[in-house]
Amino acid sequence: MATKILLCVLFVLSGGNSFAQSGSRSLVRIALGDYRAEMKKIQARSLDVAGVDLDQKKVDLIVDSRELQWLKAEGYSPMVVSASRVAAAPDSRYQNPEKIEAALKQFAAIHPDLAEVKSIGKSLEGRDVWAVRLTKNVKQEHPSRPHVFFNAMHHAREVMTSEIGLDIVETLLNGYGKDPQITHWLDAYVIDVVPMFNVDGNNLVWSQDSMWRKNARGGYGVDINRNYPYAWNSCRGSSGSKYAQDYRGESAASEPETRLMMEYVRSIRPVMSISYHSYSEIVIYPYGCEGQRTETREVVEKIGKELASRLKKDDGKGTYTAGTAPELLYSVDGGDLDWLYAVGQVIPFVIEVNASSQGFQPNYPRWRDRTVEAQREGWRYLLSRMDGASIFGRIKGSDGRVPPQARIRIRAEGGAFSQELQVGPSGHFHVILNPGIYRVQVEATGYSSEPRQVKVGDLRTPFEPVLRKI
Numbered sequence: 001m002a003t004k005i006l007l008c009v010l011f012v013l014s015g016g017n018s019f020a021q022s023g024s025r026s027l028v029r030i031a032l033g034d035y036r037a038e039m040k041k042i043q044a045r046s047l048d049v050a051g052v053d054l055d056q057k058k059v060d061l062i063v064d065s066r067e068l069q070w071l072k073a074e075g076y077s078p079m080v081v082s083a084s085r086v087a088a089a090p091d092s093r094y095q096n097p098e099k100i101e102a103a104l105k106q107f108a109a110i111h112p113d114l115a116e117v118k119s120i121g122k123s124l125e126g127r128d129v130w131a132v133r134l135t136k137n138v139k140q141e142h143p144s145r146p147h148v149f150f151n152a153m154h155h156a157r158e159v160m161t162s163e164i165g166l167d168i169v170e171t172l173l174n175g176y177g178k179d180p181q182i183t184h185w186l187d188a189y190v191i192d193v194v195p196m197f198n199v200d201g202n203n204l205v206w207s208q209d210s211m212w213r214k215n216a217r218g219g220y221g222v223d224i225n226r227n228y229p230y231a232w233n234s235c236r237g238s239s240g241s242k243y244a245q246d247y248r249g250e251s252a253a254s255e256p257e258t259r260l261m262m263e264y265v266r267s268i269r270p271v272m273s274i275s276y277h278s279y280s281e282i283v284i285y286p287y288g289c290e291g292q293r294t295e296t297r298e299v300v301e302k303i304g305k306e307l308a309s310r311l312k313k314d315d316g317k318g319t320y321t322a323g324t325a326p327e328l329l330y331s332v333d334g335g336d337l338d339w340l341y342a343v344g345q346v347i348p349f350v351i352e353v354n355a356s357s358q359g360f361q362p363n364y365p366r367w368r369d370r371t372v373e374a375q376r377e378g379w380r381y382l383l384s385r386m387d388g389a390s391i392f393g394r395i396k397g398s399d400g401r402v403p404p405q406a407r408i409r410i411r412a413e414g415g416a417f418s419q420e421l422q423v424g425p426s427g428h429f430h431v432i433l434n435p436g437i438y439r440v441q442v443e444a445t446g447y448s449s450e451p452r453q454v455k456v457g458d459l460r461t462p463f464e465p466v467l468r469k470i
């Protein structure tokens with residue numbers, strides 16, 4: 001009885017505006033017995049999963065009173081974590097759309113040779129989504145430099161993620177000319193950062209609802225990270241209900257933000273990427289549907305596990321865990337990871353930063369700097385992996401032209417690994433591999449070529465195929 005009264009007192013009214021969810025909500029924590037089976041049940045009920053603690057097998061949920069009753073009826077004893085986290089606006093030192101725009105423009109003004117800020121397009125409500133490009137002599141075109149892409153805040157309430165995006169920009173710019181690794185990365189690669197992707201949603205976090213996750217569609221919102229067209233609505237990894245936190249939208253790529261991101265990725269053709277989310281202290285790689293593994297998992301999953309091993313947990317005990325979404329959380333369909341991998345030819349990762357004890361909006365003075373500093377080990381590893389085992393070069397024709405629509409087929413000698421890639425219009429490519437011996441063939445209409453054997457060591461290996469014009 002006492003518990004019940006306490007729960008009622010801690011419920012928070014979310015206000016009468018159109019963007020708030022109906023009724024009261026609270027952040028509760030439950031312990032799971034059979035983690036995988038019970039997570040499926042939670043997902044089938046479309047509960048709002050805030051984060052997980054994999055070691056303790058505990059799940060944080062944001063629930064209304066009806067959902068709380070359901071949890072109790074299912075035999076759980078939900079512990080209210082903190083109702084204030086559901087109600088209060090984030091610490092005002094966290095970024096908002098206006099502040100992030102100003103901060104990025106200021107960086108570009110101080111470092112005009114290294115940083116360029118551009119809007120990649122407009123959100124549903126007409127806000128600019130800002131990207132910053134970092135590379136030496138940034139105002140010139142550099143088709144031979146491979147791209148690496150970092151984005152943050154698909155989900156509006158995950159405010160720490162934009163701090164990480166901003167810290168990537170700041171650390172790289174301040175380190176150029178001082179830190180030899182950073183200097184090399186900015187000389188050799190183009191690093192693109194979108195530190196606040198869901199600008200409309202973030203505006204709602206500040207103005208309406210601190211737990212807002214989705215975009216600003218129609219007062220209910222669409223989960224941008226369930227709206228990507230690859231395998232959209234394919235494995236119960238999203239909801240068809242408008243008010244569910246993982247609502248996938250009316251149709252695949254129905255949201256302007258989703259389309260913006262797809263167009264941007266197609267234009268930059270990144271080799272690898274990280275999308276920052278919070279919280280759970282995990283690294284996720286594709287695919288999002290159960291039982292599906294990437295064709296190049298030997299490479300993708302190895303990098304994901306390395307990445308996780310470099311990220312220390314906030315409590316200082318151990319490092320992040322790596323896996324697919326169904327292995328670590330639940331099935332996800334229409335997420336950016338699967339589209340980036342299957343269509344964008346990117347090696348993509350999601351990092352869920354911070355733990356349950358920090359939550360979506362960690363105490364700013366206590367956790368902001370500690371979090372962004374800890375994350376540097378992760379993105380620095382990804383950039384250093386660009387210098388590791390891989391082949392790179394440019395495809396040319398014997399007629400001096402770049403053969404259009406060229407494809408590279410890579411097969412491991414004596415192994416199962418095989419990969420096929422479409423080369424971009426510039427003819428440049430950079431393919432991350434494990435060390436080994438490969439048979440590489442380039443194909444293009446109107447050209448012929450023989451397969452070649454390429455030995456890949458621990459460093460990137462130049463490969464310059466010339467195709468005979470037929």
Ligand SMILES: [Zn+2]
Pocket residue numbers: 154155158277278
């Ligand atoms: Zn998220």
